[in-house]
Amino acid sequence: MGLTDRKLPGGGTSARSGGLFGAGGPTFLTTKLDFIVNWGRRSSLWPMPFGTACCAIEMMASAGSDYDVSRFGMERFSFSPRQADVLICAGRVPYKLAPVLRRTWDQMLQPKWAISMGACASSGGVFDNYSMVQGIDTIIPVDVYIPGCPPRPEALIYGLMMIQEKIRQESLAEHFDNRAEDPEAVARPRADDQEVGALTGPFGNSTRQNRVSGLVQTDRVSRPEDRLP
Amino acid sequence: MADETRSGLDAVEAGPAGSEDGLAPDAASGLPVPEHPTVSALRARFGDAVLRHEVGARDQHVVFIEPSRNVEVLGWLKEDPAQDYAFLSDVTAVDYGGGRPLQVVYQLFSLTHHRTLRVKCELPVTALEVDSLAPLWKTADWLEREVYDLFGIRFRGHPDLRRILMPENYAEGHPLRKDFPLRGRFSRAEQTRRALAQEVENFYIPLEMDLGREPQLPAARESGSDPADQA
Numbered sequence: 001m002g003l004t005d006r007k008l009p010g011g012g013t014s015a016r017s018g019g020l021f022g023a024g025g026p027t028f029l030t031t032k033l034d035f036i037v038n039w040g041r042r043s044s045l046w047p048m049p050f051g052t053a054c055c056a057i058e059m060m061a062s063a064g065s066d067y068d069v070s071r072f073g074m075e076r077f078s079f080s081p082r083q084a085d086v087l088i089c090a091g092r093v094p095y096k097l098a099p100v101l102r103r104t105w106d107q108m109l110q111p112k113w114a115i116s117m118g119a120c121a122s123s124g125g126v127f128d129n130y131s132m133v134q135g136i137d138t139i140i141p142v143d144v145y146i147p148g149c150p151p152r153p154e155a156l157i158y159g160l161m162m163i164q165e166k167i168r169q170e171s172l173a174e175h176f177d178n179r180a181e182d183p184e185a186v187a188r189p190r191a192d193d194q195e196v197g198a199l200t201g202p203f204g205n206s207t208r209q210n211r212v213s214g215l216v217q218t219d220r221v222s223r224p225e226d227r228l229p
Numbered sequence: 230m231a232d233e234t235r236s237g238l239d240a241v242e243a244g245p246a247g248s249e250d251g252l253a254p255d256a257a258s259g260l261p262v263p264e265h266p267t268v269s270a271l272r273a274r275f276g277d278a279v280l281r282h283e284v285g286a287r288d289q290h291v292v293f294i295e296p297s298r299n300v301e302v303l304g305w306l307k308e309d310p311a312q313d314y315a316f317l318s319d320v321t322a323v324d325y326g327g328g329r330p331l332q333v334v335y336q337l338f339s340l341t342h343h344r345t346l347r348v349k350c351e352l353p354v355t356a357l358e359v360d361s362l363a364p365l366w367k368t369a370d371w372l373e374r375e376v377y378d379l380f381g382i383r384f385r386g387h388p389d390l391r392r393i394l395m396p397e398n399y400a401e402g403h404p405l406r407k408d409f410p411l412r413g414r415f416s417r418a419e420q421t422r423r424a425l426a427q428e429v430e431n432f433y434i435p436l437e438m439d440l441g442r443e444p445q446l447p448a449a450r451e452s453g454s455d456p457a458d459q460a
Binding site for chain 1: 395404411422423426429
């Protein structure tokens with residue numbers, strides 16, 4: 001699992017333990033710097049559309065004038081992964097497309113985030129068969145899962161706002177802890193064999209994905225207005 | 230009154246409904262089945278190569294022919310001016326399971342006479358081989374590749390018989406066969422690993438890969454003069 005690996009490529013130490021921004025706890029400088037950097041990152045998220053099915057229609061609708069995702073800084077859908085910040089996988093992914101998805105993810109520059117939009121991308125959906133990837137979280141690390149078949153544009157926008165909230169809580173001091181990717185993880189499955197088996201069993205992912213993602217907090221209700229800085 | 234309609238899995242187990250005479254009045258409507266001029270012409274010309282004739286849905290005529298003579302029969306259907314089935318709509322196959330023979334289905338359409346005809350070849354599961362129609366219809370090339378990919382039927386004389394839908398490194402068999410398990414033969418972990426082991430470049434022919442490279446100006450290429458030479 002590349003993203004959560006604490007070992008840095010090159011054998012360095014993380015900024016938190018190295019004391020680049022002060023030893024240990026956050027300082028005035030780092031918190032202000034975090035605020036400015038995170039504000040910039042979350043206000044100019046460029047999505048990389050990976051639309052393969054009907055979810056992509058809703059994704060296009062959310063870019064249209066009715067829903068207008070550019071209100072949130074996603075002004076431009078970037079069809080080049082090199083210039084994109086958040087990958088939106090909208091639709092079912094067959095095994096033949098899996099290396100393309102993985103290659104697209106590897107080509108995106110850090111920092112980057114991934115949204116799994118809809119039932120098929122999150123768990124394979126009704127396509128529990130020989131040809132379909134049972135959840136793209138076996139291929140790439142996913143930050144936000146959006147339920148629905150397909151989800152409405154409001155749901156996609158809510159998922160993007162969850163990404164923004166995640167960025168708001170990030171700290172540069174933990175940048176390498178959060179973002180460093182093991183070079184050996186490139187073009188490899190994100191999950192190991194045991195985890196793939198657990199995720200992709202019949203109805204497996206739909207009951208496990210909340211816990212596996214680690215994003216969904218079930219102990220409190222958070223509203224969008226709570227998320228503003 | 231007992232339900233005599235076979236449906237669902239029972240119908241699959243029982244296999245296709247046979248109508249040996251083919252020209253009996255339609256069961257649902259009681260109306261007489263219209264004659265198909267091609268079927269009588271086929272019987273007159275090829276005789277024992279025409280094994281069976283069935284009619285479905287009142288006017289869908291299906292002719293079962295000898296698999297070893299499929300090129301001869303279908304070539305005649307295409308070339309003969311009285312038939313003129315110039316358009317091969319589809320090549321597909323059916324597996325009814327239970328060790329029954331697989332059927333290769335040729336769906337023909339005559340543009341001049343505005344007629345359709347379905348021709349089938351039955352192949353025993355132990356010898357899934359039939360002659361290719363690619364020399365007759367160009368479209369049979371990819372359609373037969375699809376049948377080969379999903380059913381494992383080999384087409385003799387096909388110019389390029391390899392998988393078309395499933396990945397090149399797919400090793401689990403032929404997914405549309407009835408004996409194929411729905412979730413495949415390998416574990417999900419193995420399927421994921423094999424999927425990511427594919428080379429994305431293999432999806433493209435060399436010409437398409439060249440299109441992505443840096444374009445060359447035609448003038449520079451024709452004159453053969455490199456800016457480095459002039460310096």
